Amino acid sequence: xFCSFDQYHVxxxxxxxxxxDSDVRVEPNAPLQPENPVSTHLYKRRWLVxxxxxxxxxxxxYQWIQYGIINNIFMRFYNVTSFTVDWxxxxxxxxxxxxxFPVTWLLDKKGLRVIALAATAxxxxxxxxxxASVRPDLFPVTFLGQATSSVAxxxxxxxxxxxxxxxxxxxxxxxxxAIGVFGNQLGIAIGFLVPPILxxxxxxxxELANHIRVMFYITAGVSTVLFILVITVFQxxxxxxxxxxxxxxxxxxxxxxxxxxxxxxxxxxxxxxLLILSYGLNVGSFYAVSTLLNRMIIMCYxxxxxxxxxxxxxxxxxxxxxxxxxGVWLDRSKxxxxxTLLVYVMSLAGxxxxxxTLDRVHLWLVFITAGTLGFFMTGYLPLGFEFAVELTYPExxxxxxxxxxxxxxxxGIIFTICQGKIIDDFGTLAGNLFxxxxxxxxxxxxxxxxxxxxxxxxxxxxxxxxxxxHILK
Numbered sequence: 001x002f003c004s005f006d007q008y009h010v011x012x013x014x015x016x017x018x019x020x021d022s023d024v025r026v027e028p029n030a031p032l033q034p035e036n037p038v039s040t041h042l043y044k045r046r047w048l049v050x051x052x053x054x055x056x057x058x059x060x061x062y063q064w065i066q067y068g069i070i071n072n073i074f075m076r077f078y079n080v081t082s083f084t085v086d087w088x089x090x091x092x093x094x095x096x097x098x099x100x101f102p103v104t105w106l107l108d109k110k111g112l113r114v115i116a117l118a119a120t121a122x123x124x125x126x127x128x129x130x131x132a133s134v135r136p137d138l139f140p141v142t143f144l145g146q147a148t149s150s151v152a153x154x155x156x157x158x159x160x161x162x163x164x165x166x167x168x169x170x171x172x173x174x175x176x177x178a179i180g181v182f183g184n185q186l187g188i189a190i191g192f193l194v195p196p197i198l199x200x201x202x203x204x205x206x207e208l209a210n211h212i213r214v215m216f217y218i219t220a221g222v223s224t225v226l227f228i229l230v231i232t233v234f235q236x237x238x239x240x241x242x243x244x245x246x247x248x249x250x251x252x253x254x255x256x257x258x259x260x261x262x263x264x265x266x267x268x269x270x271x272x273x274l275l276i277l278s279y280g281l282n283v284g285s286f287y288a289v290s291t292l293l294n295r296m297i298i299m300c301y302x303x304x305x306x307x308x309x310x311x312x313x314x315x316x317x318x319x320x321x322x323x324x325x326x327g328v329w330l331d332r333s334k335x336x337x338x339x340t341l342l343v344y345v346m347s348l349a350g351x352x353x354x355x356x357t358l359d360r361v362h363l364w365l366v367f368i369t370a371g372t373l374g375f376f377m378t379g380y381l382p383l384g385f386e387f388a389v390e391l392t393y394p395e396x397x398x399x400x401x402x403x404x405x406x407x408x409x410x411x412g413i414i415f416t417i418c419q420g421k422i423i424d425d426f427g428t429l430a431g432n433l434f435x436x437x438x439x440x441x442x443x444x445x446x447x448x449x450x451x452x453x454x455x456x457x458x459x460x461x462x463x464x465x466x467x468x469x470h471i472l473k
Contacts, residue, residue: 039240040242041240041241041242042168045167045235046168046242049163050163050164052230052233053159055229056116056226057184058190059219059226060123060184062191063191064089064149064153064188064191065291066194067195068085069191069308069312070195070196070201071086071294072201072298077212078136078142082295084139086292088143089416090291090416092150095147095154096150096154096405097406097409103115104158108262108399111236112159112234112237113236115155119155121152123227125148127149129148130219133216134212156184157184157405158405159180159401161180161400163176164180164386166238174327175324178328178382181323181381182320185320185381191312192293192310192312194309196309197309199212248394262395263403266399266400266403269391269392271452274445274446275391276403277445278445278449279388279404280404280407281439281441281442283405283412284408285351286378311367311370312370314370315374315377318374318375319376326339336387343383346375346376347439348439350369353372354366355433358428359427359428388401388404389401411438419431419434422434
């Protein structure tokens with residue numbers, strides 16, 4: 001899918017476009033051919049933008065798991081049930097489902113900077129509300145703070161692929177997306193590691209309250225600094241587009257696109273619908289494992305709260321390595337379906353190994369199997385985003401990523417509730433095999449996806465046009 005570039009000077013100054021003819025009507029999905037491709041440019045600022053995004057994504061995702069990994073401690077402090085504490089994680093998934101559609105509409109209409117400001121403002125507000133909730137009778141206040149931070153997540157999760165496309169070149173776009181996802185994963189890793197250290201399982205309630213308060217103050221301070229940095233540093237988009245595909249997307253008039261038509265177009269794309277299902281099954285399984293990790297480890301290894309956090313850290317650190325490796329590999333090979341399918345198969349294998357070794361009394365073995373699971377299951381995240389952009393170009397990256405994440409949240413809630421109930425009634429093995437069954441289904445669905453790399457074709461043909469122009473000159 002291509003766009004006509006005859007509104008621009010071919011090799012003249014790239015910042016001085018000719019006026020667009022008011023009679024021209026560009027349909028969002030029309031096959032447009034670049035007659036005179038524009039100049040492109042990569043700015044060094046792109047790395048600052050993606051790193052800043054990665055940082056505030058880290059701060060938000062850290063809060064998602066900070067309650068769940070010390071589930072038993074917060075149960076005692078607030079005098080609530082384990083299932084109630086689970087909802088402090090599941091509220092992140094629940095809020096995403098109804099809010100993703102208005103947020104992606106806002107992204108299309110207002111752009112990246114407005115979304116970044118909203119994300120960091122809500123995240124900052126949520127952390128300070130939690131600072132005021134450190135008292136055993138104030139569980140509703142801490143839930144309000146967590147719910148506020150969960151709304152911020154809606155403005156974050158679908159952004160890596162959009163930032164990568166808007167700021168980065170064709171040979172680094174998958175790596176940039178992986179860096180964006182990297183921040184989210186690192187935040188989860190810190191969320192597994194730090195709370196068990198900052199909040200030990202002490203008997204004295206006043207001392208416990210002080211530990212919790214310190215944890216909340218640290219988070220609030222970091223989120224405030226990031227909010228200020230976004231206000232002063234974060235830029236909407238580069239002056240000159242980084243790729244021909246991005247230049248084409250800029251030439252589509254805003255009034256010619258309809259958000260609802262875009263959604264319907266995506267849902268009529270069979271390959272993308274299959275990807276929505278497979279992505280939801282994989283990432284939903286990861287959400288369930290992360291939320292219930294403390295409960296599973298404590299059942300098999302009583303008193304090992306710190307070890308549970310370190311196992312979660314191992315899962316995510318291995319996944320971060322997997323994400324970066326997969327991102328670099330995609331930039332070099334462009335084998336989107338093959339890589340996605342291989343990683344999915346290995347996620348299933350890792351889940352099976354983890355399920356059968358969790359209760360074998362050897363805690364060191366759990367670290368190894370959990371790391372293997374995390375390398376592939378968490379490493380799948382940027383693959384899904386980038387594969388979706390390829391299948392749906394020139395539709396908005398935020399819309400396609402939003403639908404993927406919406407699927408993941410729905411399956412995450414279902415899997416967390418069901419697996420938690422199965423673990424309570426039948427043990428950890430049955431609960432993990434429950435997830436294995438759905439990962440097998442996701443593997444089959446992934447194999448059925450037709451690889452239609454539209455963005456790659458757009459860039460290849462545009463670059464071919466540039467080469468021909470040089471030859472003719």
